Amino acid sequence: MLRIPFHEVEQTLAAILVKLGFAPPRAQTSARLFAETTRDGVYTHGVARFPRLVAMIRNGSVDPAAEAERVSGFGALERWDGRRGPGNLNALAAMNRAMELSRAHGVGCVALGNTNHWMRGGTYGWQAAEAGLIGICWTNTMPNLPPWGGMEPVIGNNPLVIGVPRAAGPVVLDMAMSQFSYGALEKYRQRGELLPVEGGFDTEGNLTRDPGAIEKSWRPLPTGLWKGSGLSMVLDMTASMLSLGKATHQLGSDMLFETGISQMFVVLNPLALGPEPRTEQIADEIVASLHNCKSARPGDRVRYPGEQTLRIRAENMQQGLPVDEALWEQVKAF
Amino acid sequence: MLRIPFHEVEQTLAAILVKLGFAPPRAQTSARLFAETTRDGVYTHGVARFPRLVAMIRNGSVDPAAEAERVSGFGALERWDGRRGPGNLNALAAMNRAMELSRAHGVGCVALGNTNHWMRGGTYGWQAAEAGLIGICWTNTMPNLPPWGGMEPVIGNNPLVIGVPRAAGPVVLDMAMSQFSYGALEKYRQRGELLPVEGGFDTEGNLTRDPGAIEKSWRPLPTGLWKGSGLSMVLDMTASMLSLGKATHQLGSDMLFETGISQMFVVLNPLALGPEPRTEQIADEIVASLHNCKSARPGDRVRYPGEQTLRIRAENMQQGLPVDEALWEQVKAF
Numbered sequence: 199m200l201r202i203p204f205h206e207v208e209q210t211l212a213a214i215l216v217k218l219g220f221a222p223p224r225a226q227t228s229a230r231l232f233a234e235t236t237r238d239g240v241y242t243h244g245v246a247r248f249p250r251l252v253a254m255i256r257n258g259s260v261d262p263a264a265e266a267e268r269v270s271g272f273g274a275l276e277r278w279d280g281r282r283g284p285g286n287l288n289a290l291a292a293m294n295r296a297m298e299l300s301r302a303h304g305v306g307c308v309a310l311g312n313t314n315h316w317m318r319g320g321t322y323g324w325q326a327a328e329a330g331l332i333g334i335c336w337t338n339t340m341p342n343l344p345p346w347g348g349m350e351p352v353i354g355n356n357p358l359v360i361g362v363p364r365a366a367g368p369v370v371l372d373m374a375m376s377q378f379s380y381g382a383l384e385k386y387r388q389r390g391e392l393l394p395v396e397g398g399f400d401t402e403g404n405l406t407r408d409p410g411a412i413e414k415s416w417r418p419l420p421t422g423l424w425k426g427s428g429l430s431m432v433l434d435m436t437a438s439m440l441s442l443g444k445a446t447h448q449l450g451s452d453m454l455f456e457t458g459i460s461q462m463f464v465v466l467n468p469l470a471l472g473p474e475p476r477t478e479q480i481a482d483e484i485v486a487s488l489h490n491c492k493s494a495r496p497g498d499r500v501r502y503p504g505e506q507t508l509r510i511r512a513e514n515m516q517q518g519l520p521v522d523e524a525l526w527e528q529v530k531a532f
Numbered sequence: 533m534l535r536i537p538f539h540e541v542e543q544t545l546a547a548i549l550v551k552l553g554f555a556p557p558r559a560q561t562s563a564r565l566f567a568e569t570t571r572d573g574v575y576t577h578g579v580a581r582f583p584r585l586v587a588m589i590r591n592g593s594v595d596p597a598a599e600a601e602r603v604s605g606f607g608a609l610e611r612w613d614g615r616r617g618p619g620n621l622n623a624l625a626a627m628n629r630a631m632e633l634s635r636a637h638g639v640g641c642v643a644l645g646n647t648n649h650w651m652r653g654g655t656y657g658w659q660a661a662e663a664g665l666i667g668i669c670w671t672n673t674m675p676n677l678p679p680w681g682g683m684e685p686v687i688g689n690n691p692l693v694i695g696v697p698r699a700a701g702p703v704v705l706d707m708a709m710s711q712f713s714y715g716a717l718e719k720y721r722q723r724g725e726l727l728p729v730e731g732g733f734d735t736e737g738n739l740t741r742d743p744g745a746i747e748k749s750w751r752p753l754p755t756g757l758w759k760g761s762g763l764s765m766v767l768d769m770t771a772s773m774l775s776l777g778k779a780t781h782q783l784g785s786d787m788l789f790e791t792g793i794s795q796m797f798v799v800l801n802p803l804a805l806g807p808e809p810r811t812e813q814i815a816d817e818i819v820a821s822l823h824n825c826k827s828a829r830p831g832d833r834v835r836y837p838g839e840q841t842l843r844i845r846a847e848n849m850q851q852g853l854p855v856d857e858a859l860w861e862q863v864k865a866f
Contacts, residue, residue, distance in 0.1 A: 272804035274608045275638025304609025307639045307800055332770050348825040348834040360766040362773070371766045373759045395730065395739065395757065403828065405729065421756035423729065425707045428837035432694040432705045435818055436666050439696070439811045440802055447821035464798065466641055468774055470606040477773045484769055487781035491682040494737065500682040503762035 201518030280313025311443025320372035323361025327368030535852030614647025645777025654706035657695025661702030
């Protein structure tokens with residue numbers, strides 16, 4: 199594993215994006231988001247995802263020059279067309295607009311259709327929370343998860359993100375609707391480990407902790423079984439209905455052509471109701487109550503979502519971003 | 533099991549509520565919500581919950597005369613004080629106000645603090661969806677669930693509700709953050725059945741399908757394990773921060789004194805962006821894609837959240853609401 203300075207990762211990716219047709223400031227922003235994702239320890243969705251973006255620009259799925267534009271709006275609600283532009287830039291713009299709307303109306307909502315994979319969903323939760331706002335966003339995806347009671351992957355693992363502002367560092371939930379991602383299954387298998395709990399069905403239809411068996415069956419479990427399955431469905435419905443964009447069942451099953459997806463960005467603005475010192479205190483007290491809980495593992499403690507991010511971020515900024523050597527060779531060759 | 537006409541259930545409960553201090557129209561509305569919950573098959577939160585409401589009025593936890601009032605607002609966002617009034621009436625009023633705000637602003641949000649148990653959360657999802665609106669609401673609860681990695685119940689099972697309008701009948705997700713409620717565990721135990729999947733830890737700390745062992749340990753699993761645990765935390769934070777109401781850790785552990793809780797009602801108004809026939813078509817096509825999925829059980833099919841409600845409703849309206857005989861005796865004696 200290499201350790202590469204943040205700035206070098208950012209500039210390397212930005213230069214490639216310019217070559218691929220991004221305007222320089224947009225290349226810079228997109229590259230920064232990839233580097234920040236690796237910096238924050240979400241390695242599956244940072245530099246490691248960059249080759250897939252390059253492939254999708256080359257095959258025409260992502261239009262590097264396209265910018266999201268407002269289609270219609272009414273008060274605090276707007277519908278945007280992502281024009282199949284780069285997913286992270288579109289999502290950043292949509293969350294930014296929802297934040298603006300929340301400053302004008304107390305609440306803001308942007309429904310973004312016709313966009314592309316936003317890479318790390320947590321990015322947009324952090325974006326809102328760092329501005330003192332509550333950011334809630336979700337996306338649909340291609341069909342990659344069987345619904346509860348079903349044999350075929352006809353629903354998406356549709357990530358849901360909720361970012362909560364807090365002086366000591368935001369709380370950011372970023373959860374997909376499958377209990378274990380395909381990336382997680384692969385990692386367990388490569389380490390020769392069983393999953394800590396049942397993670398899906400084998401090809402015989404039995405629940406199993408064997409990651410390889412689930413990779414073969416393509417039947418991972420939804421998060422919370424029937425519950426995450428239902429949540430995935432309503433996230434898909436609301437995003438596609440409000441954006442008038444594609445629903446999961448219309449997205450095909452080839453990852454490299456997963457384009458034209460639908461996303462929602464909802465921002466609640468606690469500051470709109472006036473300065474309120476208790477707001478931060480409330481979040482801090484909740485965190486304290488979690489930390490006081492007796493831990494199931496001695497020496498460990500209960501964590502809130504995103505709790506490790508700032509520590510990992512500091513470590514990676516100091517030591518350099520960890521990037522797989524072969525991956526980095528591949529990236530530099532673009 | 534008795535079968536009692538809807539109207540008789542409604543009138544019986546309404547008369548009791550008037551005796552307990554409700555103004556007659558409010559007694560009528562609250563009684564209707566209880567009867568509708570049983571009518572729709574959510575038996576745990578309908579007539580069966582009525583005795584607990586009576587007890588909480590008698591012990592002072594619920595003030596039958598208190599009405600929720602607006603504390604502050606800015607555009608589409610309002611903060612309301614539930615004044616420890618009846619939880620279902622407060623929630624109905626808060627969702628109604630969020631719906632009004634969404635008609636004026638495209639989006640509406642009411643943060644309701646100092647309220648009481650809303651009984652069936654799905655009620656408010658149906659309320660929005662039947663008006664053609666997307667209703668999203670959540671509540672915190674007393675600490676009744678150990679967080680992932682924790683031994684003690686310090687988080688709430690904080691239900692999340694999402695209602696989606698559709699001509700053929702709304703899609704309404706109503707999910708608590710524990711995989712199996714205590715009510716569900718009790719039912720499995722009484723039937724002498726194991727849970728279909730692991731539902732919690734026994735007192736030794738081992739995962740188990742034995743419902744009785746989980747009832748003893750008070751360690752049910754969060755929905756989706758670490759995921760539902762994190763979702764519960766951010767739902768508690770957002771509701772208490774925006775309402776300035778109590779957080780889960782401040783709610784004590786006595787069910788009969790679970791009062792002063794915090795709730796959120798967010799409404800997204802697809803109609804605000806103009807009449808759009810595609811909206812309904814999108815939802816219908818998603819439902820069709822689910823129904824076309826190969827089922828894991830021959831003869832069965834994949835269902836969307838709330839799919840069985842209209843069938844159960846029709847059956848119960850025709851045959852009368854199923855109410856346990858001893859329960860009905862208890863109710864009539866109030």
